[in-house]
Structure formats: structure tokens, C-alpha cells
Amino acid sequence: MTVLSRFEKKVIIVTGGGSGIGQAVVRRLVAEGGIVTAVDVNEDGLKAGAKQAENIAVAGGRYSFMVGSVSSEESVKKIVQDVVDQEGRLDALINVAGILRSKKTTETSLEEFMEPINVNLIGTFLFCREALPHLTKTKGNIVNTASTSAQYGHPYMAGYAASKGGVEAMTKALAREYMKEGVRVNAVAPGGINTPLKEGQNDRMGGLDVSLFSHLVRPDYVCGEPDDVASVFAMLASADGSFMTGEIVKVDGGVHN
Structure with missing residues (x-):
């Protein structure tokens, strides 16, 4: 990991921070000095993240976590308000x-x-809605998670693809809506990444391996790792992405080119 300090004194909420890509994003931001609150229903994963953060925190980086469901309106409202009350601001979601x-x-x-x-989709909407009043004060930004399933034909995942298509459309709408208020809104669209989300997927699909379609395009293709995606989230959420809004950044090893 390249050592940077783009998030010193920046207050950030990361949902899904208890495993996979979310946990990798948390590690990255804390390592760059961020004041990060991870949110997940997986308390064990959040506690594991705390141990990881202790070893990598630099430049004032700090980790805390809150257990809660992103699809619970009451829970989301409380989490966002608690973070702002504790830290005094919110710079990124x-x-x-x-x-x-x-x-x-x-x-x-x-x-x-x-x-x-x-x-x-609903979880992303709720956190965006609750965070935006605070982000307008700091000229902060949002980075959502889309998916290549929303842009290309991935079989056996109609609901998942529909949810991610909604995230893409909402990301672009919010970017336009809050452009004049100085809030940037982007999304990352990962391809195949080795995470708990992917584990057991082939079994659920009757043995059909979605990565088969990737191999047809690129025979040497292998799934990416969470850290491969976390670096893109960090770029978009930092000043390095200051001239980007309304973008859906694909991170898939070139499979869908």
C-alpha cells in the first residue's frame, strides 16, 4: 500500500465496513489519517477491523464502529447523527x-x-439522504458502490443487478442535484472481487461460474482483491478526485472493455 495522508482530520462513514471491500476501504482510509466510523450488521467483522486499524493508523488516523442495518431508517438516522455529534462534522460517506x-x-x-x-439501493439512499445536509457544510463527497452487473448481462442476479442499476442512476442524479452546493457524488463498479459476498455464488447458481464469461474474454483473468478496489474508493473520496462527479468508475481487470 502506498503511504499517503489524504484524509488527515477528515471524518468518514463507511457502510459495509465489517468485511470484504468495505473493510479494505476502512483500512485504506485509516492508514491515510482518516477518522473513520465503520457500519455493519457484522459485529465480529467490525471488531476484527479495529485490530487491523490499530496496526496501520498514522497521521491521526482513528477507527470506530457502529452496529446497525443500512435498511433501517431509524438506525441510519441515529448513526449519521451520532457521528456528527461525536466528531463535529462529516467529510465523506x-x-x-x-x-x-x-x-x-x-x-x-x-x-x-x-x-x-x-x-x-434503499440503504444507499437512506445514508445519502441523512449525510447530505452535513456534507453540504463541509463541501464533502459520497462514493457509492455500483457493479458491472448493472451494465452487462450477468445471469441469475436480476434483483442484485436491478439494485445496482438503481445505485448508478441515483449517483448521477445526486451529482447533478448537489453540484452547485459543492458536493461530489461518484460510484465504483467492481467486477469479480474475492469477498465473502462472492463465496458460494457458484453453488447458488447450480454450478454455473459467472467468471466463465470473464475467461472467454481474457483467458488469464483472475478475480481482484478488495485492496484493488479500495484504492479507487480512496482516490474518489480524496482531493485527487476533486474534478470528478457523477462518474461510475469500473474496476474489473479489463474484462468488460
């Missing part, structure tokens, strides 16, 4: 929390279809 459901569409119940909608 990074929405990573998400779930994946892989299943043949004709076998998918409405409840199963709505699960990723409620977490991935």
Missing part, C-alpha cells in the same frame, strides 16, 4: 454495504428479489 442473491429468476420469490433492493 462511502456506501459499500450490500448483499448478493443468485438464483434463477423464475424460482425467485418477491421477498428474495427485494432483499438486495432493500440493502443495496
